[in-house]
Amino acid sequence: MAQxxxxxxxxxxxxxxxxxxxALELAETGLKVVxxxxxxxxxxxxxxxxxxxxxxxxxxxRKAMMQDNVKVAASFRNxxxxxxxxxxxxxxxxxxQGLGGSFVHWNGQSFRFQVADFIYRxxxxxxxxxxxxxxxxxxxxxxxxxxxYDEIEPHYDRFEYLxxxxxxxxxxxxxIQPGGNPFEAPRSRE
Amino acid sequence: MANVSxxxxxxxxxxxxxxxxxxxxxxxxxxxxxxIAAATPPVGATTPxxxxxxxxxEEAAFIEAAVSRLIPADEQWPGALEAAVxxxxxxxxxxxxxxxxxxxxxxxWQQGTPSQGYQLRFTPAELFHTALAAINxxxxxxxxxxxxxxxxxxxxxxxxxEAGDKDLDGVPSVVFFGxxxxxxxxxxxxxxxxxxxxxxxxxxxxGFPGAYASYYDLVDRHGITIDRPPMSxxxxxxxxxxxxxxxxxxxx
Numbered sequence: 376m377a378q379x380x381x382x383x384x385x386x387x388x389x390x391x392x393x394x395x396x397x398a399l400e401l402a403e404t405g406l407k408v409v410x411x412x413x414x415x416x417x418x419x420x421x422x423x424x425x426x427x428x429x430x431x432x433x434x435x436x437r438k439a440m441m442q443d444n445v446k447v448a449a450s451f452r453n454x455x456x457x458x459x460x461x462x463x464x465x466x467x468x469x470x471x472q473g474l475g476g477s478f479v480h481w482n483g484q485s486f487r488f489q490v491a492d493f494i495y496r497x498x499x500x501x502x503x504x505x506x507x508x509x510x511x512x513x514x515x516x517x518x519x520x521x522x523x524y525d526e527i528e529p530h531y532d533r534f535e536y537l538x539x540x541x542x543x544x545x546x547x548x549x550x551i552q553p554g555g556n557p558f559e560a561p562r563s564r565e
Numbered sequence: 566m567a568n569v570s571x572x573x574x575x576x577x578x579x580x581x582x583x584x585x586x587x588x589x590x591x592x593x594x595x596x597x598x599x600x601i602a603a604a605t606p607p608v609g610a611t612t613p614x615x616x617x618x619x620x621x622x623e624e625a626a627f628i629e630a631a632v633s634r635l636i637p638a639d640e641q642w643p644g645a646l647e648a649a650v651x652x653x654x655x656x657x658x659x660x661x662x663x664x665x666x667x668x669x670x671x672x673x674w675q676q677g678t679p680s681q682g683y684q685l686r687f688t689p690a691e692l693f694h695t696a697l698a699a700i701n702x703x704x705x706x707x708x709x710x711x712x713x714x715x716x717x718x719x720x721x722x723x724x725x726x727e728a729g730d731k732d733l734d735g736v737p738s739v740v741f742f743g744x745x746x747x748x749x750x751x752x753x754x755x756x757x758x759x760x761x762x763x764x765x766x767x768x769x770x771x772g773f774p775g776a777y778a779s780y781y782d783l784v785d786r787h788g789i790t791i792d793r794p795p796m797s798x799x800x801x802x803x804x805x806x807x808x809x810x811x812x813x814x815x816x817x
Binding site: 425426427429430431432433436437438439443444445448451452453457458460461462463464466 | 677798
């Protein structure tokens with residue numbers, strides 16, 4: 376018989392990168408949060424403990440942290456002329472599962488978008504003019520995001536400091552920094 | 566020399582496979598190789614016989630001879646046979662991976678494009694039994710079992726499998742060759758806990774330090790050579806490696 380649990384304020388579907396950060400933020404405001412995740416609960420110790428975690432055959436080659444193909448199947452085709460067939464073993468994309476989700480095994484690179492990425496329609500319009508946009512016809516669905524880089528910047532900053540993202544800033548408050556990428560969008564600090 | 570160029574290729578493959586994703590610069594020098602080699606059992610040293618649990622005697626004879634050609638021993642380093650690669654393959658096929666662990670095995674069944682990946686009904690264990698039976702039957706009929714061929718003949722036969730124009734009772738030979746090659750590389754270079762890479766010879770050869778628990782104390786030290794002898798993830802305080810080929814390819 377189904378067990379009826381006490382209601383909570385928020386339930387996150389998934390406790391990966393997004394779900395865990397959202398749950399943390401919401402819980403800190405005093406809300407009661409439950410996170411649902413498929414797969415095992417996993418913790419730094421003992422699940423990601425050295426030296427067992429250095430088993431390259433198990434993790435890199437056989438993809439032990441990814442969803443089990445026996446239980447989860449996706450089909451794949453390159454174009455609509457082909458018949459989609461099951462992906463019997465993960466090759467090109469690697470969906471994870473378990474507590475922490477893909478945040479456990481991501482590549483650890485955290486790039487910011489460019490200023491223009493947030494306002495792409497405006498950017499193209501200013502750069503090439505209305506005639507260029509018109510010439511592309513109705514298939515061109517490009518839009519601005521409705522949020523700008525400047526609005527997002529404090530959140531980038533917070534996330535990078537939370538995760539301990541390393542590297543050399545190339546642009547601090549508009550000042551190009553030696554040794555950094557001069558093309559990146561301005562950061563509020565190193 | 567065919568063997569020398571193949572050896573160079575194997576070393577390159579191994580270095581690429583094992584260092585990908587590791588924050589390590591491994592400076593490889595001849596002195597280093599010599600130092601590590603000194604701690605390595607000489608080629609031709611007696612290797613304990615393998616007790617097969619998956620392969621029949623005839624199948625094992627093919628596998629041993631084939632991996633000896635794929636990664637042959639040379640004057641300095643043991644090859645796949647001496648590194649117990651057949652033991653690794655045997656254990657893998659006898660275990661969960663051989664039975665189709667992490668392999669989706671329901672329909673629809675249809676031949677796909679190369680980019681759609683493996684679409685055969687065989688588990689790895691079924692694939693090996695089927696292909697090896699077809700190979701051994703063909704060669705026995707011709708009176709030339711694989712293990713009795715000269716090295717050149719063996720190479721030519723393996724190339725004919727790799728070319729893919731043989732049907733091994735439903736297994737395209739190119740698929741079988743690909744699986745055999747993959748298993749051989751895995752057994753040679755993966756941690757000896759899985760049953761291959763005996764005495765960590767492959768890691769000594771390419772200068773890979775293995776599964777050290779932590780590099781934390783080295784984070785701020787740049788340009789140093791990592792030249793200590795390799796270490797297995799299943800090594801105890803006395804340096805014994807405890808084999809455990811039953812490790813499942815599952816999430817913790």
